[in-house]
Amino acid sequence: ETGVTQSPTHLIKTRGQQVTLRCSSQSGHNTVSWYQQALGQGPQFIFQYYREEENGRGNFPPRFSGLQFPNYSSELNVNALELDDSALYLCASSLRVSGGTTSTDTQYFGPGTRLTVL
């Protein structure tokens, strides 16, 4: 039990729709990262938020966007859904101390949201 929760656990959408996934970080954590894991693949880094600002982004198009709130919970928004967006979406929270970097973060993963796009 990592203390990181995600909602919903499962979601079915159709092509072209928009989706919002939510992540509640472990208490006290100020950094959240989002990952996409296609079936049979390793996770792919989408982006990271630190203190409500985007702090790094992987190779994902702009229709993938995010927010981090003052309470450090987070949302992942995907617009204009495509069939290939079907995947498990994972968030992970961590505590970055002042002056720290990604390398000093231990990630605590949520259980994921499984998105199916039809």
Next chain:
Amino acid sequence: KNEVEQSPQNLTAQEGEFITINCSYSVGISALHWLQQHPGGGIVSLFMLSSGKKKHGRLIATINIQEKHSSLHITASHPRDSAVYICAVTGNQFYFGTGTSLTVIP
């Protein structure tokens, strides 16, 4: 070419066997992570290391920075160790291997 390569992709072992999973990477890194993912998706961080060796219970992780290689060892394997083990590195972003699916048979 993936930045992180793992081997083997699949591994079946008898209970009690010593298991080794290997990870090689091609990018400059600040740290390497070993993660465990159970069916259904939940991921647990096992180790984060940037040099040397770490041990936690029956799990041992080593890293050789010069060779860009890490190994995860499981001693006295048990059926509850059955999971996917993922190697990930942090450089300018996170890069993940595709995972090693381990099945330990009683």
